[in-house]
Every structure is written in C-alpha cells, then in structure tokens.
Amino acid sequence: MKPVREAAAPRGWGEGRTALDVAGIRADFPILKQQIHGKPLVYFDNAATSQKPQAVIDAVNRYYAAENANIHRGIHFLSELATAEYEEARARAKRFLNASDSREIIFVRGTTEGINLVAQSYGRRFIKGGDEIIISAMEHHSNIVPWQMLCEQVGACLRVVPINHDGEILLEEYERLLNDKTKLVSVAHVSNALGTINPVKQIVEMAHRRNVPVLLDGAQAVPHMKVDVQDLDCDFYAFSGHKLFGPTGIGILFGKAKHLEAMPPYQGGGDMISLVTFEKTHYNILPYKFEAGTPHIAGGIGLGAAIGYLEGIGLEAVSVYEQGLLAYATEALSSIKGLRIIGTAKEKAGVVSFVLDGVHPHDIGTVLDQEGVAIRAGHHCAMPVMQRFGVPATARASFAFYNTKEEVDILVRAIHKVIKVFS
Amino acid sequence: MSELSELYQEVILDHNKSPRNFHKLEGANRRADGYNPLCGDKVTIYIKLEGDVIKEISFEGSGCAISKASASMMTDALKGKSRAEAQALFDKVHKMLMGERDPKADSLELGKLAVLSGVCQFPARVKCASLSWHTSHAALKGEKEVTSTEIPGE
Numbered sequence: 001m002k003p004v005r006e007a008a009a010p011r012g013w014g015e016g017r018t019a020l021d022v023a024g025i026r027a028d029f030p031i032l033k034q035q036i037h038g039k040p041l042v043y044f045d046n047a048a049t050s051q052k053p054q055a056v057i058d059a060v061n062r063y064y065a066a067e068n069a070n071i072h073r074g075i076h077f078l079s080e081l082a083t084a085e086y087e088e089a090r091a092r093a094k095r096f097l098n099a100s101d102s103r104e105i106i107f108v109r110g111t112t113e114g115i116n117l118v119a120q121s122y123g124r125r126f127i128k129g130g131d132e133i134i135i136s137a138m139e140h141h142s143n144i145v146p147w148q149m150l151c152e153q154v155g156a157c158l159r160v161v162p163i164n165h166d167g168e169i170l171l172e173e174y175e176r177l178l179n180d181k182t183k184l185v186s187v188a189h190v191s192n193a194l195g196t197i198n199p200v201k202q203i204v205e206m207a208h209r210r211n212v213p214v215l216l217d218g219a220q221a222v223p224h225m226k227v228d229v230q231d232l233d234c235d236f237y238a239f240s241g242h243k244l245f246g247p248t249g250i251g252i253l254f255g256k257a258k259h260l261e262a263m264p265p266y267q268g269g270g271d272m273i274s275l276v277t278f279e280k281t282h283y284n285i286l287p288y289k290f291e292a293g294t295p296h297i298a299g300g301i302g303l304g305a306a307i308g309y310l311e312g313i314g315l316e317a318v319s320v321y322e323q324g325l326l327a328y329a330t331e332a333l334s335s336i337k338g339l340r341i342i343g344t345a346k347e348k349a350g351v352v353s354f355v356l357d358g359v360h361p362h363d364i365g366t367v368l369d370q371e372g373v374a375i376r377a378g379h380h381c382a383m384p385v386m387q388r389f390g391v392p393a394t395a396r397a398s399f400a401f402y403n404t405k406e407e408v409d410i411l412v413r414a415i416h417k418v419i420k421v422f423s
Numbered sequence: 424m425s426e427l428s429e430l431y432q433e434v435i436l437d438h439n440k441s442p443r444n445f446h447k448l449e450g451a452n453r454r455a456d457g458y459n460p461l462c463g464d465k466v467t468i469y470i471k472l473e474g475d476v477i478k479e480i481s482f483e484g485s486g487c488a489i490s491k492a493s494a495s496m497m498t499d500a501l502k503g504k505s506r507a508e509a510q511a512l513f514d515k516v517h518k519m520l521m522g523e524r525d526p527k528a529d530s531l532e533l534g535k536l537a538v539l540s541g542v543c544q545f546p547a548r549v550k551c552a553s554l555s556w557h558t559s560h561a562a563l564k565g566e567k568e569v570t571s572t573e574i575p576g577e
Contacts, residue, residue, distance in 0.1 A: 358440075360487035362462050363431075366545060370427045379463045392463045392485045421431055422439075422488070 020321045025313065026402050028053040039372030042407045047192050047220055047351055047398035048376050049242045052306070056246055059305035063298045070294055072271060086297055089304025090287070093252045096307045097237060098228040103286035104260065106253040107295050111219040112142040114238030114253035115186065117290065118215055119146040121263040122236075123184070129155030131183040134207075136161045136169050136198070137388055138191040141381045143217045147186065156183070163388065167194035167343040171202065178210055185214045189221035189237075193382040193396070194343030195326075195351030197221070204234050213259065219243055223400065224322055224349045226315040229254050241299060245400075246306030250299030253290075260286050267292040318401045322350040325399050329408045333397075336415055342389050350399035353380070356415070359422045361395040367421055368395075371414035429541035430548070431488065438492035443499055448481040457484075457558030457570040459550055464490045466555050468562045475505045480559070487551050489542060494555035496536055506563055513560055520549050 026032050029051045034041055043051060063085065069078035071086050087102075094102045108114045127133065133147050137160050144158075151158050159182075161174040169187070178185075185207045190197050204214045213235035221227055222239045229237050236255045242248040255263075265272055265283055269292035275282040283289045310318070329352050333339055338357035356364055365377030376396045379386045386393060397411060448469030457466045464486035471479040480501050482494045497516075501509050515533060518524045522543030529537040542552045554570075561570040 360491075362464075362487035362548070362551060363489070366430065366548060367427065378461065383463070386463065392465070421427070422436065 020313065020317050020401060022321070022402065022404055026404075028055070028309075029402055030054060030057070032402060036372040036374070037370050040410075042371075042373040042403075042410050044397040044399065044403065044407070044411060045374045045376050046223070046400040046403075047243070047380075047396065049248065050223060050245045050400055051402070052245055052247070052302075053309050055309045056302050056305045060247060060298045060302040063301050067301075068297075071297055072288070082297055082301075085301045085304070086295075089300045089307075092304045092307045092311075096222075096227075096311070097252070097254050098230050099254050100230060101257060104254055104257050106255065106260070106287045106290045107300055108238070108251045108253045108290075109249055109296070110240035110242070110251035111217055111238045112146075112240075114236075114251055115143055115215065115217065116146045117253055117266045118186075118236050118238075118255070119150045121266045121290075122213075122259060123147075123150040123156075124154060125262070125264055127154055127156050127183045130181060131156040132159050132177075132179070132181040133157070134159045134161060134174070134177055134182055134185045134187075136174075136187045137163045138167060138169070138194055138196060138198075138382065138385050139186075139188055140192050140217065140219070141383070143186055143188060144384070157181075160384075161187075163196075165389075166345050167191065167196045167385075168345045169196075169198055169203070171199070171206070174203065175206060178206060178212065180210070182207070182210060182212045185212055186217065187214070188217045188219075189227070190218075190224065190349045190351075191343070191382075191385070192220045192351070193353055193380040193385045193394070194345065195348040195353065195398075196343060196345035197225075197347040197349055199347075200234065201232050204232055208233065220349060220351070223310075223318075224315075225319050235259055241303035241306065244303070244306050245310060246303035247296070247299040250296045250303050252303075257286060260290070263290075265289050265292065269293045271295075313401065321401055322399055325403060325405065325408065326350045326352070328405050329397065329399070329411070332408055332412045333415070336412065336419075338419065339415065342391065342394050350403075351396060352398075353394040353396045355391050355394050356418065359418060361393040363422065364395045364415070364418050367418045368411070368414045371410065371417065373411055373414050375411075426541070426544050430545055432538045432541065434496075434535060434538045435488060435492040438495040439488035442482075442491050442495040444481040444502075445483065445495065446481050447483055448479055451479070451481075453562040453565065455558045455562035455570055457554045457561070459486075459490075459554050460571060461550065462487070464551060464554055466490065466494055466558050468494075468555065468558045470559070470562050472506075472563070475507075477501050477504050477506075477509060477563075482555060486554070487548075489539075489548050489551040490554050493539055493552040496539070497555050497559060500534075500536055501559065509559070509563060513556055516556055517553065519543070520552050 069082045071083040094105045159177045207214045215236035216234045218239040238253045241250040272292040274284045342353040361377035451469035453470035466484035469481045480498045558570045
C-alpha cells in the first residue's frame with residue numbers, strides 16, 4: 001500500500017491552543033470572502049449545509065487531478081493510491097466517532113441514506129407486524145419517512161415521543177412508550193429545526209434496558225460537538241459530510257459490528273460481493289457488504305480532509321466558541337420587539353429558529369438576503385415540528401465556528417430593516 | 424429603485440396587511456386548494472360561477488406577503504370576468520411572473536397587477552406569486568386534486 005499524503009495542517013493545529021483564531025479560520029474558507037448583493041456574505045445557513053475549507057477543496061481537486069482511479073480493484077499505482085486515501089478517510093471517520101473498528105464505518109450518500117439503510121436492512125430483517133418503532137416529535141423528515149415506509153412494508157407501528165414547549169423530549173412519555181413490542185428507537189442527536197441537544201445517552205440507556213437498539217441521527221450534532229459512539233453506546237449513528245464542512249453526496253453510517261454482521265446487504269452490485277455465480281452469491285465482509293458499486297471516492301477523500309481540518313481546530317474549542325455565539329445571538333434576537341424564538345431548550349446547539357409578528361419567514365429571508373445574510377426560511381424538513389408550535393414556517397439562523405458576533409449584529413440590523421419594510 | 428422596493432411595493436404591502444376577499448365564500452360552486460411544499464404556503468380559492476361569469480371569488484390560507492398580495496389582487500381582478508377573460512389574464516400574469524413580458528405592456532394591460540412584475544427578479548419567489556393563480560385555474564376547471572407548485576416539468 002502506498003503512503004497517504006498528509007493533508008496540510010490547518011490553522012490552529014498544534015499544542016496549547018485554547019481559543020479559536022476565527023480570523024485565521026475564516027481565511028481558510030474562500031467562499032466567505034465574497035459579497036452578496038454588494039454586502040459581505042453572512043452565512044447563517046449552516047444547518048442546511050456548511051461551507052468548505054480550502055483543505056477540503058484541495059483534497060477533492062487533487063484526487064481528480066492526480067489520483068483518479070477506481071478503488072479496491074486496480075492492480076496499478078493510482079488505484080492503490082486512491083484506495084489508500086479512501087480507506088484513510090474511513091479510518092479518520094472511525095477515530096472521529098471513536099468507533100472501535102473501521103469495519104463499523106459504512107460510507108453512504110448522507111444521513112438520509114444511512115437511516116434508509118438501517119430501515120430497509122435491519123428493519124426488514126428484524127422488525128415484524130405488530131412491532132413498534134419509536135421516534136420523537138422533533139425529527140427531520142429523513143428520520144420519519146423511512147420508518148413509515150418500513151411500517152407499511154412489515155405492518156409495524158410508528159410511535160412518537162412528544163416534546164414540551166421549549167422543544168425538549170418528554171422522557172417520562174418516552175419511558176411510557178417503551179414496551180415489549182418496541183424493536184427500535186431512532187432520534188435526532190440535535191434537532192435541525194429547534195437546535196435542541198437531546199439527552200441521547202439517557203435515551204440509549206433507557207432503550208437498552210429493554211434490549212432495544214437505538215439509531216441516532218447525528219447530522220446536526222457532529223459539526224458542533226465531540227461525539228463518542230462507544231460512550232453513547234448507540235447501535236447506529238448517521239451523519240452527512242456536507243454539514244461537516246465536507247462534500248455533498250457522502251456521509252457515514254456507524255453500526256455496531258454485531259448488528260451489521262446480522263443484517264442483509266442493502267443494495268446488490270459490485271464491491272459488496274466476494275464470489276458471484278448464477279447459482280449463489282457470497283457477500284463481502286464488513287464494511288464492504290454495504291457498499292455496492294463505485295462510491296463517491298472524491299467525496300470520501302474530501303470528508304476525510306474535513307475531519308482532519310476539524311480535528312486540527314478541536315471540537316471542544318468549537319463547542320465553547322459556538323455556545324458563546326449562541327448565547328449572544330439569543331440575547332440579541334430576543335430583545336427585538338415582536339420576535340419569538342422557537343426552540344428554547346436548556347441544551348442547545350448553534351441554531352436560532354424564530355418568527356416575527358406579522359411577517360412571513362419567506363419575506364424575512366428575502367430582505368435578509370438583500371443585506372447579504374443567508375438564512376433558511378421554511379419548515380426545515382420538519383413539518384410536524386412546525387405544527388407542534390402552530391407556525392407554518394420559521395426563519396432559522398444556524399451557526400458554524402467561522403461565524404462571529406459582528407455577523408450576529410449584521411443579522412440584528414437586517415431584521416430591523418425587515419420590520420421597517422413591513423411596518 | 425432597488426430590487427427590494429420593486430418587490431415589496433406599497434400596493435403589495437397594503438394587500439398583505441389588508442387582504443381583499445379574504446374569507447370563505449358561502450354558496451361557492453367551485454373550490455380548489457393550492458399548496459407550495461417548499462415553503463408551506465397554503466391557499467384555498469372559492470368561486471361562485473354563474474353561467475360563464477365569475478360572480479364572486481374569495482380566498483383563505485397562510486403565506487408570505489407576495490403570495491397573500493397576489494391572491495388578494497387576483498380576486499379583485501377576476502371578479503366579473505368570464506372564463507375566457509380569466510384564462511387570458513392567467514396567461515398574461517404567468518408570462519409577467521416569468522419575466523417574459525415587456526414591462527410597459529404590463530402596466531397598460533394588467534393595471535395594478537403590474538406591481539407583481541418585480542417578482543421575476545427573485546426566482547425563489549415566483550412560485551409564491553403564482554400559487555393562487557394556478558389554484559384559481561384549477562378551481563375553474565373543476566379539478567379535485569390539490570394544486571401544487573411542485574409539478575414535474577414545471
């Protein structure tokens with residue numbers, strides 16, 4: 001195997017780093033230098049997708065410019081190099097999640113595919129008519145619809161844990177829903193629409209007392225905090241590369257080996273087999289059993305670079321910085337007359353969803369855009385959450401470690417402009 | 424004039440704040456629901472058709488300023504029109520929203536509705552403005568399905 005090229009160490013790499021060098025970090029993200037409608041870009045749509053540092057862009061470019069070859073098959077230099085880079089990305093994802101084994105790290109297209117894989121492979125093998133699956137009332141559509149599809153296929157029943165008015169899961173209701181028919185629990189680690197950080201360790205413990213496996217949708221958690229799947233003891237954990245400063249179309253599904261071993265393949269094709277005859281096919285070992293066809297190789301390598309970049313900065317420092325930003329933004333936005341924050345959980349990640357008296361979120365989005373401020377306006381692929389709070393949509397500002405308090409000030413001024421337009 | 428003030432003209436802000444014909448219509452013999460799944464905007468159009476003429480028309484629903492103002496102005500514009508006249512107006516408005524018309528012709532032929540022409544500068548908002556028009560079209564044709572802005576090929 002050929003040696004893997006080391007990605008350039010990101011800013012802040014090294015010992016003794018305590019606070020974030022945000023100016024230096026911003027310089028690593030070329031997109032942040034541009035102007036939108038003649039104003040500096042303020043990118044507050046990180047929960048939809050994050051921006052990419054130069055290290056990720058370079059890794060993807062380098063693969064296509066100098067390393068492009070198919071993996072796991074070619075007996076030639078480039079194929080071995082591409083394979084080594086791709087597998088190094090898997091190893092990084094394993095370290096990133098603190099999984100015990102690289103075999104437990106499956107490359108998928110994103111969180112959505114990760115959840116669908118578990119629903120269709122684990123679900124169709126182990127969940128039967130009359131069984132129950134538990135999700136929460138704050139799930140993204142991608143953690144609702146795959147289970148509804150499974151329920152329809154096998155005759156199982158979907159149960160939903162309610163949330164309180166702050167947007168927190170009601171654990172006593174969850175306890176009540178857990179029963180002998182429960183065969184799987186699937187909840188968000190962090191809510192994309194509300195920002196709530198769920199007590200997932202406790203949720204896992206409560207399920208495991210009844211031997212019920214738990215899938216965590218980590219799409220909104222991994223960019224903001226250190227995740228340790230062994231400590232959480234979750235059975236599955238899914239996240240998307242593009243929300244973690246990596247490319248779109250690539251993501252990770254972690255699964256405990258004991259489950260993955262027992263599960264049938266999700267898709268059939270090349271790479272997931274060890275021997276094919278017309279009479280019988282033998283499936284490949286983990287993780288390849290779940291990786292049919294040529295994958296998004298550049299995406300995997302780019303995701304590896306993103307993880308490397310993020311590790312260089314340090315997720316602990318990221319968490320501390322973003323909590324400061326969230327507190328600042330929450331206070332600043334709360335002081336705007338007529339503005340109501342939706343999602344006021346005690347434990348929150350950098351997401352502020354809000355509504356403004358008499359102004360539809362879409363109109364907020366358009367006015368803010370003219371000020372160079374990018375936010376999301378809509379139902380955030382979480383229509384049941386909107387229903388729960390009695391709003392058709394919200395405006396959502398979501399932060400990353402490259403955002404600043406000065407940008408929050410620009411947001412606040414822009415919201416005052418919205419109020420002026422619609423007063 | 425900036426693009427923003429072209430989009431949110433006084434007339435639009437006024438119709439947003441005080442939408443006309445914004446209620447359920449008793450005795451309506453045509454009705455259709457419209458929905459924009461991208462943003463969650465919902466509109467219900469009620470029409471009382473007498474012979475070939477739109478005797479009365481009203482709407483209900485929730486949406487942004489553009490969708491509400493567009494629906495409100497539409498109800499004003501369609502009242503008293505024949506089906507053929509309504510169809511001709513649909514076509515003109517559709518072209519205006521897509522930026523396919525001469526702005527001068529808009530103000531001559533479309534009157535007040537021409538204020539919606541600023542929407543074509545905001546591609547993400549065109550569907551907000553067109554939702555109620557599509558839905559009225561469906562109501563007049565007597566279609567039962569919910570009209571969605573997300574129709575394949577649209």
